[in-house]
Amino acid sequence: MTEIPHPSPPSGSWADPRAGRPPVHPSVSEAGRLLCAGTYLDAGYRERVIDELYVHEERLAAPAYGFDTTRVLAHALRARRMELTWAAGILAAWFVGTVITSGALTLLLAPFLLLSLARWLRARDLGLLRFLGVVVRVYAWWMIAVVVIALIGLGLALGGAFGDLVGVGALFLTDSLTGSSSSSSGPFGGPGGSSSGSGGLALWMVPLTFVGLVVLVALQRSQVARVITGELSRHRYADHAGDPAEATPGPRFERIRRRIRAEQHSPLVMYDVNDPLCGAGEPYYPWHLSVELRPREDLGPDRKPTPLTNTHLVERIVPLLQALRVPSPHGSPQAEAAVQDRLRELVIDECVFVPVDGLPHRDQAPLSPQFFAEQRAVAIEEGGERRRHFLRVRVGGWDEDLVVTVFVRVHTQGGMLMLEVAPHLLNPVHVLFYNADAEAHRYLNNNALGRAVWALVRTPASFGASVATLARGLAGWWRIVTGGHGGARPEGPRTSVRELAAQDNGSIFHLMDADRYLKTIQDRVVGGVTLALHEAGWHTEEFARRSAITIAGGGTYIHSVHDSAFSVGGSGAQNTMHGKSGTGGAGGNRGSEGRGR
Numbered sequence: 001m002t003e004i005p006h007p008s009p010p011s012g013s014w015a016d017p018r019a020g021r022p023p024v025h026p027s028v029s030e031a032g033r034l035l036c037a038g039t040y041l042d043a044g045y046r047e048r049v050i051d052e053l054y055v056h057e058e059r060l061a062a063p064a065y066g067f068d069t070t071r072v073l074a075h076a077l078r079a080r081r082m083e084l085t086w087a088a089g090i091l092a093a094w095f096v097g098t099v100i101t102s103g104a105l106t107l108l109l110a111p112f113l114l115l116s117l118a119r120w121l122r123a124r125d126l127g128l129l130r131f132l133g134v135v136v137r138v139y140a141w142w143m144i145a146v147v148v149i150a151l152i153g154l155g156l157a158l159g160g161a162f163g164d165l166v167g168v169g170a171l172f173l174t175d176s177l178t179g180s181s182s183s184s185s186g187p188f189g190g191p192g193g194s195s196s197g198s199g200g201l202a203l204w205m206v207p208l209t210f211v212g213l214v215v216l217v218a219l220q221r222s223q224v225a226r227v228i229t230g231e232l233s234r235h236r237y238a239d240h241a242g243d244p245a246e247a248t249p250g251p252r253f254e255r256i257r258r259r260i261r262a263e264q265h266s267p268l269v270m271y272d273v274n275d276p277l278c279g280a281g282e283p284y285y286p287w288h289l290s291v292e293l294r295p296r297e298d299l300g301p302d303r304k305p306t307p308l309t310n311t312h313l314v315e316r317i318v319p320l321l322q323a324l325r326v327p328s329p330h331g332s333p334q335a336e337a338a339v340q341d342r343l344r345e346l347v348i349d350e351c352v353f354v355p356v357d358g359l360p361h362r363d364q365a366p367l368s369p370q371f372f373a374e375q376r377a378v379a380i381e382e383g384g385e386r387r388r389h390f391l392r393v394r395v396g397g398w399d400e401d402l403v404v405t406v407f408v409r410v411h412t413q414g415g416m417l418m419l420e421v422a423p424h425l426l427n428p429v430h431v432l433f434y435n436a437d438a439e440a441h442r443y444l445n446n447n448a449l450g451r452a453v454w455a456l457v458r459t460p461a462s463f464g465a466s467v468a469t470l471a472r473g474l475a476g477w478w479r480i481v482t483g484g485h486g487g488a489r490p491e492g493p494r495t496s497v498r499e500l501a502a503q504d505n506g507s508i509f510h511l512m513d514a515d516r517y518l519k520t521i522q523d524r525v526v527g528g529v530t531l532a533l534h535e536a537g538w539h540t541e542e543f544a545r546r547s548a549i550t551i552a553g554g555g556t557y558i559h560s561v562h563d564s565a566f567s568v569g570g571s572g573a574q575n576t577m578h579g580k581s582g583t584g585g586a587g588g589n590r591g592s593e594g595r596g597r
Contacts, residue, residue: 020325023345023396024066026265030399031429032067033237035501036075036245038433040224043083045430047472049076049497055476057256058362058485062279062493064264065426066400070257072497074245075232077253084473086220087466093216094463097209104206107147109463114140116464144460210459217462218455225440233437259362267349268372270356270365272492279496280405281426284518287550288420293412294539305537310380310411314350314391316535317408317528321348321393324524342513343520347394352379354387356492365490383411383418390422393525395517401428402510403498404517408525417543419529423518427502428510522551 026032039046053061053073061069097105114136121133230236231244249257263270272278295305325346327339352375359365379389391408403426410419428434443451479485506514526547533540 020322020344020346023347024400026064026066026400027068027071027240028238029066029068029396030234031396031401031403031498032071033232033234034401034429034433034436035067035072035497036237037228037232037436038430038501039072039076040079040082040227041432041436042430043469043472045500046076046079047476048495048500049073050080050476051479052493052495052497053260054253054256055479055483056485056491056494057252057259058488059491060270060356060362060365060493061260061263062496062499063266063269064496065279065281065394065403065405065498066396067498068240069264069497070260071240071243071246073256073260074243074249074253078245080473080476082223083469086216086223087469090213090216090220090462090466091470093209093213097205097212101205101209105209107150108144108210108460111140111143111147112460112462113464114143115460119461140460213462214452214455214459217459218451221443221455221458222451225443228436228440229444262367263365266367266372267351268367268375269351269353270359270490270492271353272494273355273357275492275494276353277407277422277424278493279498280407280424281403281499281502282424284423284425284514286420286422288418289543289547289550290416290418291543291546293415293417293533296534296537296539299537303537306535308412308417308532308536308538310383310389312536313410313529313532314380316532317391317410317525318348320524320528320531321346321521324520342395342397343517345396347396349392350376350380350389351392352376352387352389356490359490362490381411383413393521395521397513397517398428398510401434402426402506402514404514404521406518406521406525410529417529417533417538419525419547421522421525423522425514425518426498427504427506429498429501430503433501519551526551 024030039049049072052059053069054077094105118133118137118140121129121136124130124133236242246257277283293305293308299305324343327336327341327344330336330339352372354375375387376389379387388409391410393406393408395404396402397404405424405426407422407424408420409422410417412418443454446454505511526544529547530540530544533543
């Protein structure tokens with residue numbers, strides 16, 4: 001099994017205090033474990049993962065910040081195989097039950113399908129559809145009550161318990177539901193639904209068949225709960241080599257896994273021009289600042305300012321960021337080692353973004369360290385549009401469940417210094433995924449009555465859900481066979497499996513931590529640029545003043561500007577933006593509309 005490279009410390013050894021504490025390996029992070037659990041709980045999320053990574057094999061994988069994309073895909077495929085197996089079993093049980101009940105079980109299909117429709121309507125955002133869902137739900141339960149009374153009455157009548165009166169009433173109810181005439185051949189025996197031993201036995205098999213369906217639904221939930229509490233428990237998930245989801249990979253998965261592992265943590269990012277920073281989360285007040293380079297008056301007549309290069313500016317920023325990893329003095333080495341501040345795991349690296357356009361095949365992506373070094377040497381000084389160099393600073397808070405990434409680009413042009421800062425925020429994973437352990441343990445530790453009631457309530461939706469599951473599986477296979485993705489031109493990532501699973505907002509603790517990380521990192525970036533300006537003999541007052549105002553005020557939020565005028569940069573130029581504004585802030589959720597809820 002190919003190992004995922006661990007973030008390298010600046011000096012080549014974690015013993016260096018500047019290296020801080022090594023972050024958790026992305027293949028065993030808590031965030032990755034919750035994403036894997038989510039593939040068993042959310043069919044919509046699972047299908048988006050499979051479609052992006054497995055069906056569209058021409059698309060490069062988005063950068064994975066603090067998790068392993070291949071493990072999420074492996075569990076998504078395994079969860080779909082499990083669900084397809086259970087769906088086929090449940091539909092087979094419906095077929096067998098229909099045969100042994102002489103068709104009586106089909107009387108429950110219509111109200112059960114209506115209940116599935118009502119559940120779908122109630123999950124919509126439109127108030128009218130939600131109200132319609134309530135109406136459909138009430139009507140479906142009324143139909144179920146009528147069917148149950150009719151079947152009980154008809155069964156007793158065929159058994160001779162209440163005589164002709166009950167038999168006539170039951171047949172009338174049955175005819176009103178099925179639309180058939182009592183003079184025609186009924187589904188339970190002879191002409192006109194006449195009483196017979198076989199007809200009565202068929203009717204009494206209906207509740208037994210329904211109990212069998214309830215048992216299947218309960219067993220399916222038990223298997224999912226055991227996967228979450230067993231194979232995806234914290235201590236077993238840490239054993240990457242023993243993950244059963246990757247034990248027997250097929251040729252297609254093995255090919256895709258090899259590609260993803262080469263792409264997801266590469267410093268050379270091949271992007272889609274419509275979403276270049278896909279994978280980093282939502283933009284969180286990106287800003288830029290431009291100031292004139294003016295010589296200091298206190299240099300003296302014999303000294304002139306030194307020209308600044310982009311490489312020199314980056315070299316002055318990095319040591320200040322590295323210092324954030326070192327705990328403040330606490331009186332003893334033991335006390336310093338006990339400091340749990342997540343800034344000790346700060347990850348600093350350089351990356352180069354290049355468009356995927358023109359790449360002949362995905363396997364030919366130039367991801368070697370030698371090619372990256374060549375691209376980095378050119379991109380850091382050229383200040384181009386399509387190929388861009390960034391200093392990337394990342395903090396994985398809450399065991400990589402809250403990821404703060406700051407992209408920094410600094411260069412000089414035309415006697416001006418230009419600093420671009422693009423903070424991004426990945427909010428914690430969805431509450432459903434976060435509570436997966438608790439819900440699984442609650443179900444497994446519940447008594448028999450509680451588990452039976454849980455399955456009984458969900459059995460009416462089992463037929464519709466099974467049909468939908470098989471339809472999704474067939475549609476996925478059809479897209480693979482007919483889509484031509486294997487030979488298609490390579491594309492950049494369209495979405496990130498981590499972004500799909502992010503909440504709209506975090507808790508107050510999450511937001512406080514994110515704000516602290518972002519402002520601390522940006523302060524150090526500004527401090528490094530200020531230091532470089534001062535050492536080179538340039539004025540720093542204007543840059544320091546304006547950057548402090550920008551950071552304190554949340555920056556110039558580029559994505560929220562719409563039909564308004566704003567001024568950035570040292571020239572005071574007035575710019576007017578017209579167009580569609582972005583979602584904005586930490587509350588955005590990229591791709592959330594496509595997720596199943």
